[in-house]
């Protein structure tokens with residue numbers, strides 16, 4: 155049975171520069187990319203904040219899809235979040251040139267009452283304090299997945315680590331995983347992150363795809379509850395492990411309790427703007443999962459394949475342009491090509 159899906163994160167004006175051109179002040183943000191991508195698979199409940207400068211026509215772009223904007227706050231007299239970034243060379247990583255948090259900085263989300271029972275929750279890139287405030291308002295979710303980035307690992311590590319004991323999954327890129335775990339080897343970093351509570355971690359590697367590492371109990375795929383260590387020890391006391399050193403000292407998860415899937419990126423020569431790749435990867439994946447209403451390992455792998463393919467469209471044009479004209483038929487056709495490519 156399909157489950158309801160909610161996302162909280164940034165809604166932004168992005169200014170983007172890549173070797174293929176520039177896009178000034180276009181609609182972006184982690185929650186925006188996520189919602190648009192997920193809407194190909196499932197209706198979406200969007201929680202976010204914008205300022206008075208946010209045009210009504212952008213709200214219509216979202217509402218015209220299956221995106222419910224009842225959780226969108228508009229701050230009178232406020233300015234919308236702004237991000238300016240550029241990409242060079244293989245464009246694997248954005249260089250952030252400017253971030254103006256504006257109304258997103260002190261955003262305290264309030265969920266419409268009827269959304270409190272949402273089953274699948276995605277905490278898109280944003281302050282872990284804001285992410286946690288959303289979780290405080292949700293009762294009995296089936297799946298909670300968080301994204302994060304270097305800014306929050308740097309400036310809000312204690313809140314981020316406390317949050318990890320409350321989520322089922324964490325999505326982050328390779329550099330961030332190494333930074334969070336203070337560990338260069340990616341698999342070892344994943345084990346350390348799993349030691350903090352999530353049942354699975356997805357590490358994104360840009361043009362090199364993604365790796366899923368999941369804690370499993372033999373014969374019971376993906377049955378571990380969030381916030382419990384591989385040894386079955388509750389991690390509720392995780393506020394004790396809030397210093398960077400404490401994370402480095404935590405014992406990694408025993409390798410034999412872990413399952414791994416490695417997913418390449420969909421190969422393409424048409425990469426123009428990678429902005430939103432990570433969020434549309436997550437949107438495709440969680441949209442698919444919510445649509446299925448099941449979260450076992452093999453459904454998770456299929457979901458990540460959908461996420462990979464959805465993101466491969468996002469990066470073909472600037473901002474949201476390619477997702478705007480994308481169809482589910484195109485996604486399914488490319489998934490077919492992707493699966494054929496993986497027959498080894």
Ligand code: AMP
Pocket residue numbers: 163164166167168182183184187236237253279280281303305428429430431432433434
């Ligand atoms: P990605 O999917 O990783 O390429 O994310 C791109 C989006 O993240 C852009 O549309 C930005 O507006 C947004 N973004 C950048 N920095 C932040 C931040 N510190 N917090 C939340 N969202 C951000």
